[in-house]
Amino acid sequence: MIPGTLAAEAGPAAGVRRVAVVGGGTMGNGIAQVFATGGFDVRLVDEKPEFVERALRTVAKNLDRVAKRQNWPAVRARAILARISGGADLSAAGDCDIAIEAVSEDFALKRKIFEALDGIAPAHAVLATNTSSISITEIAAVTRRPDRVVGMHFMNPVPVLPLVEIIRGLATSDATCALTHDLTRRLGKTPVEVNDSPGFVSNRILMPMINEAAFTLSEGVATRDAIDAVMKLGMNHPMGPLALADLIGLDTCLSIMEMLHQGLGDSKYRPCPLLRRMVRAGWLGKKSGRGFYEYAEAPRA
Helix, strand or coil, X not given: CCCCCCCCCXXXXXCCCEEEEECCCHHXXXXXXXXXXXXXXXXXXXXXXXXXXXXXXXXXXXXXXXXXXXXXXXXXXXXXXXXXXXXXXXXXXXXXXXXXXXXXXXXXXXXXXXXXXXXHCCCCCEEEECCXXXXXXXXXXXXXXXXXXXXXXXXXXXXXXXXXXXXXXXXXXXXHHHHHHHHHHHCCCEEEEEECCCCCCHHHHHHHHHHHHHHHXXXXXXXHHHHHHHHHHHHCXXXXXXXXXXXXXXXXXXXXXXXXXXXXXXXXXXCCHHHHHHHHCCCCECCCCECCCECCXXXXX
16 A cells, blocks of 8 residues: 555455544654554544644654655645644544544553543444553453454554554454454554553563663663663664663653563562662653653653
């Protein structure tokens, strides 16, 4: 499929035209961008109008960058951006075919959103979550449509990385999984299905590596630069684990490690005390201007 047009061939997701994205942060605006680029009409919802405006500015900036890099016609980026409308009211999801929640890793907040979406979204709509660690089964249980609740875990940065981790909850139907797989492929991305378990596959493997890098730093085994250099030059990782933690957000890393520790009950998943202290200090990574590294300017979204 050529980005910018909907796929013509029939498939489980052929009827999907309208997408609601709840949460306008880094993940939410990236998800909105890839759906709009794929030709879908997108409603981007956040709790405050200024958050929505910031998200739309970020998408516009990212699309301009892509347009220059790929030599798009001048009108193409504007046409994609025009497919995204924003608002601060969940009623925007009232005519969606799928709603994707992309807020912070807080079950109480997600529960509130899914309870509301369940009453607002049409009966046929799939409710998806971009959670990176919270149980899909538990989220689905707060709705009256647990068979139509599924995990769609996009990777950061969403417009660049091809993987979407598809997580099946206990009640998720085969039809819902088939639709989600097809929709992911229509975005030009690769779906990989996993079962519901703390951290799924991606973060059950990734976060302990980041956590161990923090332990290695805190114990004085090596400097931050040396730790990241070993993993980049020796293991062929594109980014060192400490720099990656800053990109993800140290608060998010801590939240996922706590979820792994609680959900799996194994001491090997205990969060590094240094990681905890940095989060308490407000050193959250790139988004706050300081984490394991220092940044001249914190990004706006």
